[in-house]
């Protein structure tokens with residue numbers, strides 16, 4: 001069943017790509033460089049900013065499965081990669097901690113991130129160069145802030161900042177802060193977000209982000225969470 005729908009998806013992906021090529025809109029082609037952008041925004045929380053595991057989430061949760069994409073257990077070729085990313089753990093093969101991306105990504109995004117993972121496995125240096133380019137091309141914006149928030153902060157702080165993300169069920173004493181009630185100044189935000197809770201005498205469950213985010217991502221997420229205040 002998984003395989004059959006996966007195959008249909010692949011056919012749909014190629015069809016869409018053919019249409020996009022015909023309309024000569026370059027931004028809509030699947031490519032490893034677009035995939036690096038998808039990866040940085042959606043996958044690095046668990047797979048690490050270099051795809052070699054050690055994402056902040058995997059380091060925060062005890063006994064988290066290995067997430068180094070350079071040493072695959074399940075997905076070794078293009079087809080199995082596409083399926084693993086589409087279904088995640090939802091078809092029961094991989095851990096349920098691996099999210100399914102089939103409904104979250106467009107076909108071009110899915111195909112692009114598949115190409116990116118394949119590229120960084122084939123040639124680590126070239127994959128890291130693609131990721132570096134993503135970081136250096138970013139401009140600070142509310143849109144970028146929202147992307148960072150949704151992919152890195154929402155799991156704990158909740159979709160609109162009320163401290164009610166999925167992980168709030170396991171992180172208590174103190175729970176993830178209700179960011180709509182935050183009153184601290186920007187300098188403090190920079191410090192707790194950059195260096196983590198422990199650096200300012202608060203909970204270690206608030207991770208340090210400075211090595212995970214580009215400069216543009218860092219300033220954008222700060223602007224974004226300030227806009228969440230009520």
Ligand code: HEC
Nearest residue numbers: 042043046065072073074075084085094095097098099113
């Ligand atoms: C919330 C955490 C999380 C996020 C976000 C996440 N993954 Fe994963 N992923 C996992 C875990 C955990 C596993 C390992 C599952 C296992 O070992 O059973 C995994 C496994 C995989 C595998 C299979 C690796 C292998 O061993 O063959 C691929 C490929 C993969 N992820 C790609 C992605 C891509 C691409 C994205 C972003 C679009 C992504 N993941 C986002 C947690 C995550």
Ligand code: HEC
Nearest residue numbers: 152153156174175176177182183184193197202203205206
């Ligand atoms: C693994 C869960 C987790 C993630 C992910 C997380 N946080 Fe937190 N955060 C916490 C916890 C727990 C606290 C409360 C710390 C305390 O009160 O000691 C906190 C506190 C904060 C505070 C302090 C607010 C105040 O007014 O004192 C800010 C700001 C913050 N987080 C921003 C972020 C941002 C931005 C991100 C994403 C880049 C993020 N957090 C991701 C768990 C998390």
